[in-house]
Amino acid sequence: MTTTRRLATVDVTVGDVAVPAGATVTVDLAAAGLPFGGEPRVCPGRDHALAIAVGAVHGEESG
Numbered sequence: 013m014t015t016t017r018r019l020a021t022v023d024v025t026v027g028d029v030a031v032p033a034g035a036t037v038t039v040d041l042a043a044a045g046l047p048f049g050g051e052p053r054v055c056p057g058r059d060h061a062l063a064i065a066v067g068a069v070h071g072e073e074s075g
Contacts, residue, residue: 014040014041014042015038015039015040015041016038016039016041017036017037017038017039018036018037018039019034019035019036019037020032020033020034020035020036020037021033
């Protein structure tokens, strides 16, 4: 499944399209350029999280 549905809770304009409150909006995730189902990505916080974990295990203090 590459779509998701959302319910507009307020009137909003997306680009040049008016979406009234109460409207159901279907979003095609593949067309939106979102990489769901694609290859794994590296977390941008990975190195920071590992440094914190190493410090916690070794009892190092930052200074």
